Amino acid sequence: MNSKQLQFTPAIAFVVLCLFGGAADFAYASESTACIETMRVSINTGDRENANLRSNRVHHIVLTLYNGDEVRRDIVGPVGLNQEYTNEFDLECTPRSEISQVHLESGGDDGWFIAQVITQAKYQDQNDYVPLTSDVVFNKWLDGDRSNLDQRWYNARHLPLNLLDICFSDFQISGTTGDTTDSGFSSSRHHYIVFRLTDGEEKVEIGGEDTDRNKPFVKEVCTARCIKLCDIKQVSLDAGSCDGWKIADITTSYYDPATSGYIELTKDSVFDKWLDSYDSSLGLSFDSTHLLLSLQSVANCSV
Missing domain, CATH: 2.60.60.20 (PLAT/LH2 domain)
Known part of the structure; x- marks a missing residue:
């Protein structure tokens, strides 16, 4: 069980989310039709035993496109306990409208406990970053160790991130x-x-x-x-x-x-x-x- 707090919001929130999804689409219209030159990734390591990512150990952030192709970038340690990992990756002008999913993928058996993940995109001919995914309360292990997989309520090798368009x-x-x-x-x-x-x-x-x-x-x-x-x-x-x-x-x-x-x-x-x-x-x-x-x-x- 993770630390997310149970909180039921009235069902009308679901209606509003879908009925007025067009407003959100409009807000992101310029971004969705443009291409992303750079992606900024910020990951906070949690306060757990052995939560850190050790030196030279590698995990991945992966963008899956609707045509099945993947844009994959390496996340390399070390990242200490309670420390933040931040890096910027060149995406070579990947169109936002072609991205179907963003996820973290385990690159080995060095478990990394992640408290929070936020990614941002900088579009072509733009100076500022805008949100791409947001998982403020994440609290999951990224881990390829088979002996640990049965202890999770999720697949620790493949962790989807929440795209802000909205999923x-x-x-x-x-x-x-x-x-x-x-x-x-x-x-x-x-x-x-x-x-x-x-x-x-x-x-x-x-x-x-x-x-x-x-x-x-x-x-x-x-x-x-x-x-x-x-x-x-x-x-x-x-x-x-x-x-x-x-x-x-x-x-x-x-x-x-x-x-x-x-x-x-x-x-x-x-x-x-x-x-x-x-x-x-x-x-x-x-x-x-x-x-x-x-x-x-x-x-x-x-x-």
Whole structure:
């Protein structure tokens, strides 16, 4: 569990974000049609044991383009505990409109605990830098050590950053397990949350501690790419095993760096359904292998 503080903002925030997305697009219009000459990267190392990046160890910042190409730059240590890494990289006039994702990628097994990441772009014929990505509360390990990967609720080898046009990669699932025999959540079995998007899907395994019946749960998941809210067409829970999990109520939320809090994406106050791959044996009136969640105001998003 990271240090992000749970904070629910009214669902209307979701509506405003999508309805008035055009205003944000207008604000960034000149930048999106221009090319980026230089990218400034500022990373703050956290206050954790062995959080520093050692001398001559290398990780990467990667810009993925819509055509599949990558622009990759090396981040080289040392960076000490509680210290800031700052560098500027020549991007050789990469068009902003072609960037689909920015992420940090592990270059080895030297773990680096990152508290905050901010990137800025300087466009062609411009003197000032403008924001590109913002993760003010990051608190994640960038680490390629296989022995440490299972300890994370995210993929420590590949950490998406939040582009400011606007997308999200950190999500939270919260609710209450049902009050029925054997309805608890077991971390040894596999269930998934699935985001069905306009151009595919993101499927993430739900991990975390075991949860007994009739108990609240909070589970965090991180998608492999940064997702734009208005690209989300459906959110579901998909069963990956026969270990049934009965859910009384459930809410999914996305972490918004701008507010340093979570905003509701789906909400089912009365859910009362089993998530279980043994659907036929349960005699249920619904498909327990695939449970749709109720999106908040997604119909107001323009495609």
